[in-house]
Amino acid sequence: MSHVFPRHTKASLPTASHGEGCYLYDTNGKQYFDGSGGAAVSCLGHGDPEIIEAVQKQLSYLAFAHTGFFTSEPAEQLAELLAKHAPGDLDRVYFVSGGSEATEAALKLARQYHVENNEPQRKHIIARRQSYHGNTLGVLAAGGNQWRRQQFSPLLIDVNHIAPCYEYAEKRDDENSYDYGQRVAQELEDEILQLGPDTVIAFIAEPIVGATLGAVPPVDGYFKRIREICDKYGVILILDEVMCGMGRTGPMFACETEGIIPDILCIAKGLGAGYQPIGAMICSSKLYQTIKDGSGYFQHGHTYIGHPVACAAGLAVVNAILEKGLLPRVEQMGNLLRSELQSSLAQHPNVGDIRGRGLFAGIELVADRERKTPFESSCGVASKLKSSAFEHGLICYPMPGTRDGKSGDHVLLAPPFITSATQVGEVVEKLTLAVNEVCG
Ligand SMILES: Cc1ncc(COP(=O)(O)O)c(C=O)c1O
Secondary structure: OOOOEEEEEEEEOOOOOEEEEEEEEEOOOOEEEEHHHHHHHHOOOOOOOOHHHHHHHHHOOOOOOOOOOOHHHHHHHHHHHHHHHHOOOOOEEEEEEEEHHHHHHHHHHHHHHHHHHHOOOOOOEEEEOOOOOOHHHHHHHHHHOOOHHHHHHHHHOOOEEEEEOOOHHHHHOOHHHHHHHHHHHHHHHHHHHHHHHOOEEEEEEEOEEEOOOEEEOOOOOOHHHHHHHHHHHOOOEEOOOOOOOOOOOOOOOOOHHHOOOOOOOEEEEHHOOOOOOEEEEEEEEHHHHHHHHHOOOOOOOOOOOOOOHHHHHHHHHHHHHHHHHHHHHHHHHHHHHHHHHHHHHHOOEEEEEEEOOOEEEEEEEEOOOOOOOOHHHOHEEEHHHHHHHHHHHHEEEEEEOOOOOOEEEEEEOOOOOOOOOHHHHHHHHHHHHHHHHHHH
């Protein structure tokens, strides 16, 4: 009998034994293509000898030194590398152990910045519906997914939610993409004015919405307008690139495509690529300087922040992404993935939309293509798709609740950056089998 408290107590899972390249294997010898990197984590695939060596080497020198007493070489080097590649004046890196810790730290830094900037009256956070920023209470409150929030709602801080930028389902027929983006971005200004222009701490959003919408990129001009509004009212812009950052969409950071620079950028997943748990919050020099010139102390911290082994893994991962030319490869393989998905699935009567950027692709499944009507949630399309694909040896990331936290289904693909053209074909073939099996 197992004593592990699993995610699902009624599911019986195979035991993973090892990984190699884009594949994971279970103890029965079954092979699985890791088409979603778990949840957009394993960007370098499995068993990468260089990352393993970097981790082992660091362990042999220094496994742990508390950041209350020491800094460490891997933390210094990784921070320098990230600051060098991050856009604009994002140049101070606060290391944590995962995505929720990164977004949680960002919300607290944003609040402390205003307090130290003599604006303690700023108390509101604005986020978007159908977003996900993590599962700890602070960021669960920021997230806009009803299903994830519901039973914990008595414990959640008040966060105001505006519309996402979700063109496929929410653009009106009488407007073009650009106008749609401007309309939904305007909701931010309206909300700020409603709450009181000098009472808002921050706006948090995923540049490309991952888990809750299925790789939905913004329309042109949306984030430029968001940046303008934040600047106008002194609202801190936090971009959550926990899933879509670290090269997943082509450039190192997804916001580069939007041509904007946030005040705080959150990363995780692909930063450690699964070799170590690590996340980070990168903030602008303006925010950092305010804390430095003020209290000199960000009132936050966890035991494992800046963990030397995690930072050594992150350093090796970022170097591999840069030195092996993986960013252009993400773009090239991403284009191939979407074009093969189009050829194989675009005509399927239950495929409503195929979207994404780089090696971050989403497919929305619908009951009626013409009307874009989602399946009834009782059909359990997402969970059936996950089982069917897994049966066929494909790990992908389907989720229900795409439209409103309840109805709607999508599947997310986030294969390793080392995926070959032949393997793109394998992913599409296996996913098509699963879609046909579940939707008929
Ligand atoms: C955009 C986004 N933010 C935050 C998180 C939370 O990250 P973690 O699960 O590492 O705490 C996730 C996880 O899926 C995510 O996709």
